[in-house]
Amino acid sequence: MGSFMADFLQQCGGCSVIDGGFATELERHGADLNDPLWSATCLISSPHLIRRVHLDYLDAGANIICTASYQATIQGFEAKGFSTAESEDLVRRSVEIALEARDIYLQRCTKDSWDFLGSGGSWGRPILIAASIGSYGAYLADGSEYNGNYGDSVTLETLKDFHRRRVQVLANAGADLLAFETIPNKLEAQAYTELLDEEGIQIPAWFAFNSKDGINVVSGDSLSDCASIADASKQVVAVGINCTPPRYIHGLILSIQKVTCKPILVYPNSGETYDGETKQWLKSDGMIEEDFVSYVRKWKEAGASLFGGCCRTTPNTIRGIAKALSLNTV
Ligand code: MET
Numbered sequence: 252m253g254s255f256m257a258d259f260l261q262q263c264g265g266c267s268v269i270d271g272g273f274a275t276e277l278e279r280h281g282a283d284l285n286d287p288l289w290s291a292t293c294l295i296s297s298p299h300l301i302r303r304v305h306l307d308y309l310d311a312g313a314n315i316i317c318t319a320s321y322q323a324t325i326q327g328f329e330a331k332g333f334s335t336a337e338s339e340d341l342v343r344r345s346v347e348i349a350l351e352a353r354d355i356y357l358q359r360c361t362k363d364s365w366d367f368l369g370s371g372g373s374w375g376r377p378i379l380i381a382a383s384i385g386s387y388g389a390y391l392a393d394g395s396e397y398n399g400n401y402g403d404s405v406t407l408e409t410l411k412d413f414h415r416r417r418v419q420v421l422a423n424a425g426a427d428l429l430a431f432e433t434i435p436n437k438l439e440a441q442a443y444t445e446l447l448d449e450e451g452i453q454i455p456a457w458f459a460f461n462s463k464d465g466i467n468v469v470s471g472d473s474l475s476d477c478a479s480i481a482d483a484s485k486q487v488v489a490v491g492i493n494c495t496p497p498r499y500i501h502g503l504i505l506s507i508q509k510v511t512c513k514p515i516l517v518y519p520n521s522g523e524t525y526d527g528e529t530k531q532w533l534k535s536d537g538m539i540e541e542d543f544v545s546y547v548r549k550w551k552e553a554g555a556s557l558f559g560g561c562c563r564t565t566p567n568t569i570r571g572i573a574k575a576l577s578l579n580t581v
């Protein structure tokens with residue numbers, strides 16, 4: 252795993268572009284995600300829309316696309332009446348759709364190379380498929396991915412048992428890496444590193460934590476402790492932050508850097524906050540997309556090398572980031 256990310260970043264010219272908000276982009280296209288499976292409900296009802304959103308992000312310049320599996324759990328599909336085998340197929344399908352999108356995109360680039368060269372000449376850029384894994388809190392769908400409060404009855408073993416089969420299925424489905432996202436506490440980070448090891452997972456992983464105060468991860472656990480757990484795992488090839496307001500990112504990068512030399516990734520949300528009761532996103536700090544993109548320079552200076560967006564960011568955000576990085580204006 253040692254040089255996986257270094258090699259990839261080198262092929263990308265030093266920095267790489269991650270995609271933007273996936274679930275919220277499905278919603279913008281009209282998908283109804285008011286369901287315990289959230290975006291994963293589209294694996295059942297509208298795989299074409301999933302493929303479309305992946306393609307939109309590739310067209311916008313992303314080097315890494317994250318699959319629709321964030322909230323796709325075997326337990327969640329079983330609760331809807333699917334058999335275990337069908338549930339595992341649906342989880343696997345999330346990777347297959349992303350692989351299809353990459354194939355379609357690359358074929359189109361070969362055929363329409365004129366358009367492609369016209370759009371910035373990024374022909375042949377490397378593209379990775381990251382199999383998304385949301386936290387146990389995301390499966391509970393009760394907001395606990397934003398407070399990391401699982402209660403005393405949830406132990407390291409509970410979390411390992413919960414995640415084990417999905418991690419195996421996703422790791423064997425053809426993805427290039429596993430993206431553990433929105434990790435709310437130390438216990439879950441520890442469970443992931445142990446699982447990667449115990450299951451002999453053959454592909455690398457990244458760990459992305461979330462914060463709501465700009466200092467600690469959302470549970471209140473220390474970010475340094477969390478990032479150190481990631482640093483200690485040979486399988487982990489990048490560590491960072493996702494789904495966190497842009498204004499906190501700079502400081503968080505600096506604290507991650509104190510405990511790891513691994514590449515740092517950041518893919519913040521739009522800066523709006525989600526109101527679980529009204530199920531609406533509220534503008535909180537007047538962040539507009541141009542501001543977000545202009546922050547990339549600061550984040551790069553602070554030491555991050557993979558940049559993208561999370562909830563409520565769009566292909567436009569990603570186009571802005573890709574352009575800024577390719578023009579070396581950041
Ligand atoms: C709540 S964070 C969601 C992350 C996931 N990759 C998505 O964009 O849908």
Ligand SMILES: [Zn+2]
Binds near residue numbers: 494520561562
């Ligand atoms: Zn998000």
